[in-house]
Amino acid sequence: MLSYSKVEKHIPVMSAEVLNYLDIKKNGIYLDCTLGSGGHSQIMLECFSEIKIIAFDQDQEAIKRCQQNPFFASKNITFINDNFVNFPQYLTELNISQVDGFLFDLGVSSEQLNDDERGFGYRQDAPLDMRMSAENTNSLTAQKIINNYSCQQLAEIFREYGEEKKAKKIAWRICQTRKKEKITTTQQLVSIVASCFSQKSKKHPARRVFQALRIVVNQELINLSQGLETALQKLKSSGRIVVISYHSLEDRIVKQIFKKYNELGHYQILTKKPLIPSFEEITINHRARSAKMRVIARQK
Template identity: 45%
Template sequence: MISEDKISHIPVLLKETIDGLSIKANGIYVDGTVGLGGHSKEIVSRLTSGKLIGFDLDPEAIKITRNKLHMFEDKIILVQDDYKNIIKYLDSLNIREIDGVLLDLGVSSMQIDDPDRGFSYTNDGKIDMRMDQTKGISAYEILRDAPFEEMAKIFREYGEENYAGKIAARIIAERKDKEIETTYELAELVKSCYPSNYRDGNPAKRVFQALRIEVNQELSGLYDFILSVSLRLRSQGRIAVISFHSLEDRIIKKAFNYLEKDCICDKKSPICTCNKRREISIITSKPIVASSEEITINRRAKSAKLRIAERI
């Protein structure tokens, strides 16, 4: 584990996100993915009588953010839980409406840089990838136990990996003699399945992404969560979501488009019978991306996309 004083994290699209949320000093805000508190700090520092409720699955992230934001302890509630349980938590506090919600769906620098977490193919360590290392099945267990069809499907659907079958077959063959235990071992195995002239970044990136998504069930429930939490926004309340790969962005776009429609009847239907109402107005017709200046400072911002919508 990396010591707290050595952890460095630059929040992605910070100004664009905070401006997009249009913070009200007396508002109630939810940060569904607190991480190391970069966005949360900017939100809570703008509150007077307002409140911020922050969620994160990673207990270490909650601990660090609690220490970092101790001066705002009267304005912030931190909860170690999945953001998908936010509605249940708001109900427990009898909070019917909120003024804004933020999701930053990326992995934090702390998680990527810590070899013990197993998120990165650039740091050698045990393959784990769980946001909460006390629960669930690790990536190591998937590589050890998953049958060929399941493993290939994970790589294909969550990593959009062209060599999914070949990589899964190689893993199955290798583990008969020796289990794949470290990130470097996995990265080298994936590399061996690619043509020698491959030049488009590290070949392991899609497999690592796929395993992380599967381990943490990152896509499961995202669409339904956006629908339900958007309906908890009061009028002119905003939702901001930062994604880092096309699978997430497509889900966010689909959810926003559904919420903005005022009718979902068949186009051939002479009258509307669905009773669907338009719930939001999409603020970002196209996702906001990082500037070249930000990418120079923080290369992890390169793939970030921010979408924002406002409750009508």
């Protein structure tokens, strides 16, 4: 087993487990569906230089960053700036019918969270945007949701996608505030949400509302279901799919889809219970604390 030995600027989550469970084959073809900073792709290529990686990210900034990374310059990696649900059309163009392994490392990257322009983080002030892909300037943003959805719709979103117990109260306060002024920034929203909580908690009061908005803006759960189902069809015999999720809604979808394919036959779940990061990893990489990893293999 590989282990965590050094602390680097960007630390890909559970990378030792990813490498071990992908069971990488010489000359194999692998899809990194969520390239981000390229952390997992880099480790895969460092350990197995003869593989080919096709790497997707819907965020143009992520693709640019990796294209400019000298490590990838001479490596067998193809970068694609698109939603991973569209991967079959690229495989057809590349004349690839099946793939040896898929990696999904879901959610937002540290760069997206820390970007002052994107509005993913509740700790800094930014416009309420939250689009991972900013290509379509007319697409849904968090600001459009917060200022235009009905009070009932907002409460439903916060409850369903944020599992927020105070969903109704928060939605009502938002609707009262927006009668007086448009809500355009993350810190305006944070202060409204925070005003609904009387007791201090270790966790940030706005984290569930931000999660809910991000999921809706980026259609994250729909993409995950669709991407996983298609990946299962395109997986080679003895190939593997590794998914790292960061909240219970994602993990539930992965668990249910894997269970369905396991029962259909020809697929075997390799992680009866999800794997979680070691204490050692969480200590050096706080972002890993909520990660859960599930793996499935195709038998025939």
